[in-house]
Amino acid sequence: MLRVLQVVTCMDRGGLETMLMNYYRHIDRTRVQFDFLTHRAREGAYDKEIYSLGGKIFTVPRQNPFSPAYRHALHKFFSAHPAYTVVHAHLDCLSGVVLGCAKQHGVPVRIAHAHTTNQMRDFKYPIKDLYKRIIPRTATDLLACGEDAGRWMFGSAPFLVLPIAIDTEKFRFDKNMREDMRRTLGITKEELLIGHVGQFRKEKNQTFLLDVLHSLRACGTKSKLLFVGDGEKRAAVQNRAAALGLTPYVLFLGVREDVPALLHAMDVFCMPSLYEGMPLAVLEAQAAGLPCLVSNGVPKDCLQTPRARQLPLSAPPSKWAEVILAESKVLSAAPPVLQSFDICENARMLTAYYLQKDAQRRRETAHGSADRVYADV
Known part of the structure; x- marks a missing residue:
């Protein structure tokens, strides 16, 4: 051996x-x-x-x-x-x-x-x-x-x-799993849940998502933001959420083993990174059938389904909020295929x-x- x-x-x-x-x-x-x-x-x-x-x-x-x-x-x-x-x-x-x-x-x-x-x-x-x-x-x-x-x-x-x-079967969409997890998290059917999975590091740029959430709520959209992960910048993101008055609408779940179920609970997955290699979480989110919105710091070859798209970080949070809202209303057609992964x-x-x-x-x-x-x- x-x-x-x-x-x-x-x-x-x-x-x-x-x-x-x-x-x-x-x-x-x-x-x-x-x-x-x-x-x-x-x-x-x-x-x-x-x-x-x-x-x-x-x-x-x-x-x-x-x-x-x-x-x-x-x-x-x-x-x-x-x-x-x-x-x-x-x-x-x-x-x-x-x-x-x-x-x-x-x-x-x-x-x-x-x-x-x-x-x-x-x-x-x-x-x-x-x-x-x-x-x-x-x-x-x-x-x-x-x-x-x-x-x-x-x-x-x-x-x-x-x-x-990735184990694509592990992330195949399950409606019952989605409903159970949203109920556990306290997310109502009317609420839009934006999700992010990743370590809290400077290059992950998670504070940008708080500005996006702020834009969504400012225009009257019932929405919440879910963070899965931990890291050195977590406290800074939590402090920024508090400064924006968003603490009741942001869930910090830390490191979790039930990522597939958490992905199913989300309506849109977002990654506004300054740069990335080939982020596993984006591929997992696509395998779960989620619409994904990522920055131009994420390589294009990471986008493997029609429901994954890029926006530049130069676009204002309000533009990201607009795209997120539009994507969340589009029903998924066929289950995603990521055979090469x-x-x-x-x-x-x-x-x-x-x-x-x-x-x-x-x-x-x-x-x-x-x-x-x-x-x-």
């Missing part, structure tokens, strides 16, 4: 982590098993499930590319675990740090995975931009969640797009990818031709 080391920050319920778990549940675990190297000492939301599926979880200190202690911890880990022949890093711009260490320890397959199309322009940006450039020199293979993410992260280096796969076929592809790369790199290492970047699968 091939054990693949997935390198992440922490296995919480973010889009990247949920995508990994979707694949983990459906890969052929008699042939490929996942283990995880995390950068947080605390327990992640998916840790118990990982153990139940046969995976192992290891921890190193918080990622700091300038820290001798961090680099020492990486070297110590790879020295103690020489059996890993495939390392798959999901640390975006800083993936090269871990992969560079893996390279020094002779790991033959080192995969960097791009999950974003930008980074916040804060004081860390120059550092991340610098380390982003070393990725093609430390990785043997490059993957991306979409074309935009791959080009932004890897430049002209060749890469392969690995679809963000279905987990079963994509999990088979990923299993074959890992096994092929492992065999390929073993042959190349034996012939002394390792450390070239490949995208020929």
Whole structure:
């Protein structure tokens, strides 16, 4: 059995982590098993499930590319675990740090995975931009969640797009589930429920949705806003809701395991992000048959159904409110089809990818031709 080391920050319920778990549940675990190297000492939301599926979880200190202690911890880990022949890093711009260490320890397959199309322009940006450039020199293979993410992260280096796969059956619309969840949430039939699923981070731009809700209610529309997720900016969004007098109309549900039922309860799904890679939540919302309104910071290839559309963030909240109201009144026709994102076929592809790369790199290492970047699968 091939054990693949997935390198992440922490296995919480973010889009990247949920995508990994979707694949983990459906890969052929008699042939490929996942283990995880995390950068947080605390327990992640998916840790118990990982153990139940046969995976192992290891921890190193918080990622700091300038820290001798961090680099020492990486070297110590790879020295103690020489059996890993495939390392798959999901640390975006800083993936090269871990992969560079893996390279020094002779790991033959080192995969960097791009999950974003930008980074916040804060004081860390120059550092991340610098380390982003070393990725093609430390990785043997490059993957991306979409074309935009791959080009932004890897430049002209060749890469392969690995679809963000979901269990489409899990999100198939269920009228009874919708009615039960709306009753549980206290949402009446007359109320319009706007929904958003995502971590509270600056780039997610959730405060914009409060301005949209304010516009809807100002024109007399009975409406509420539902947030699913948690994060460092949650308190700021709650404070903004209070300042606008919207607290009674905004539901902060935190991290939830019943996302399919919550999606069914919504009337429209919105994502006004400044930038995204390939947001899992938008695909899940489309699989649930929801009309989706996203910003131009969300890649167009994420829009897979006729009921998904973009609006620029330059459009005022009142325009977003107008489109939301119009979309909520359109009855869904046929159930959505997202075959290219279905987990079963994509999990088979990923299993074959890992096994092929492992065999390929073993042959190349034996012939002394390792450390070239490949995208020929």
